[in-house]
Amino acid sequence: MTSNASRTTRGRGRLYESVVDTVGETPCIRVNNLAPEHVRMYVKAEFFNPAGSVKDRLAISIIEEAERRGDLKPGQTVVEATSGNTGIGLAMVCAAKGYPLVVTMADSFSIERRKLMRFLGARVVLTPRAEKGFGMYQKAKELADANGWFLARQFETADNATVHENTTAREILADFAGERLDYLVTGYGTGGTITGVGRVLRQERPDTKIILSEPANAQLIGSGIAQERGAESAPGVSHPAFQPHPIQGWTPDFIPYVLQEAIDQHYFDELIPVPGPVGIEWSKKLAQKEGIFTGISGGATFAVAMQVAEKAAPGSVILCMLPDTGERYLSSPLFEGIVEGMTEEETALSRSTPGCQMPSP
Numbered sequence: 001m002t003s004n005a006s007r008t009t010r011g012r013g014r015l016y017e018s019v020v021d022t023v024g025e026t027p028c029i030r031v032n033n034l035a036p037e038h039v040r041m042y043v044k045a046e047f048f049n050p051a052g053s054v055k056d057r058l059a060i061s062i063i064e065e066a067e068r069r070g071d072l073k074p075g076q077t078v079v080e081a082t083s084g085n086t087g088i089g090l091a092m093v094c095a096a097k098g099y100p101l102v103v104t105m106a107d108s109f110s111i112e113r114r115k116l117m118r119f120l121g122a123r124v125v126l127t128p129r130a131e132k133g134f135g136m137y138q139k140a141k142e143l144a145d146a147n148g149w150f151l152a153r154q155f156e157t158a159d160n161a162t163v164h165e166n167t168t169a170r171e172i173l174a175d176f177a178g179e180r181l182d183y184l185v186t187g188y189g190t191g192g193t194i195t196g197v198g199r200v201l202r203q204e205r206p207d208t209k210i211i212l213s214e215p216a217n218a219q220l221i222g223s224g225i226a227q228e229r230g231a232e233s234a235p236g237v238s239h240p241a242f243q244p245h246p247i248q249g250w251t252p253d254f255i256p257y258v259l260q261e262a263i264d265q266h267y268f269d270e271l272i273p274v275p276g277p278v279g280i281e282w283s284k285k286l287a288q289k290e291g292i293f294t295g296i297s298g299g300a301t302f303a304v305a306m307q308v309a310e311k312a313a314p315g316s317v318i319l320c321m322l323p324d325t326g327e328r329y330l331s332s333p334l335f336e337g338i339v340e341g342m343t344e345e346e347t348a349l350s351r352s353t354p355g356c357q358m359p360s361p
């Protein structure tokens with residue numbers, strides 16, 4: 001039976017052999033209500049990935065490349081330091097492929113990230129927040145060395161930027177083939193996205209301006225101070241410009257080695273800082289005015305994209321990366337002010353008709 005409704009779908013036209021094959025091919029979605037009239041804005045919605053973030057790309061790349069090289073043996077434990085999305089992506093990939101996973105994570109990151117990883121079968125070892133990203137990293141390295149585990153090394157591995165070069169960037173090229181693309185806006189955590197996408201856009205779309213952002217109170221690149229590095233390109237010490245910020249997944253307390261290429265090769269035309277609270281504000285606006293549900297880093301990236309849009313020439317096309325879903329921020333500042341009980345307005349609505357009312361508190 002067919003219905004008379006006009007909206008129909010046809011399926012993806014293929015069967016998937018594993019959840020890991022559903023990573024990537026995320027849609028670029030037009031921003032209709034918030035975008036200034038004189039430009040076209042799109043967001044690349046990485047929350048369409050199976051575990052809800054851009055880091056699913058990194059996870060499948062690290063694991064499959066390590067398998068291919070023989071660095072990861074069947075059933076070997078994988079360990080990584082991660083503020084959450086990489087851990088969730090790795091947990092998804094490791095579950096699908098049968099590797100045990102241990103994640104080290106500072107206790108300052110949202111509770112639901114820990115729970116999600118544990119739900120996906122990973123073990124989460126917390127580290128004190130005072131020891132920052134550097135402490136998480138040290139712990140992961142120690143555990144790997146002590147147990148002969150495979151350390152994923154998201155901040156150093158070449159498999160990070162490569163997957164963005166081969167997937168994220170190619171998707172952007174394909175989706176904007178024959179279209180203008182005046183600006184690409186992104187932030188950085190490991191720097192995988194900016195480095196991989198930068199490599200390709202600089203070659204294939206040299207007219208596209210690339211805008212990079214970082215937290216206003218943690219301007220590691222903006223400070224101009226180089227990162228001290230230790231063994232295997234890992235950070236030697238915490239960067240002096242770092243301050244704790246609410247944009248989870250962005251800017252750790254060091255300049256990652258993966259990001260260094262984007263700095264050295266000038267893969268961005270402008271660096272625009274953004275305050276965390278502004279990111280929160282724009283994440284809410286994207287949800288409430290567009291129905292586009294992204295986390296704080298997505299809101300922060302979009303805040304910068306809006307600044308770019310205001311100044312852009314008429315007809316400009318702007319693409320903004322949205323790294324993850326807003327659903328993993330329920331216990332974070334993103335949801336502050338979103339109450340559990342009824343608001344005054346909701347209570348008044350409830351009382352406005354006689355049936356089915358809650359008792360007065």
Ligand code: PMP
Nearest residue numbers: 085188189190191193249297323
């Ligand atoms: N936003 C969030 C929420 C993230 O988890 C990450 C990855 N750490 C990023 C942005 C940045 O992506 P990348 O590591 O590719 O720079």
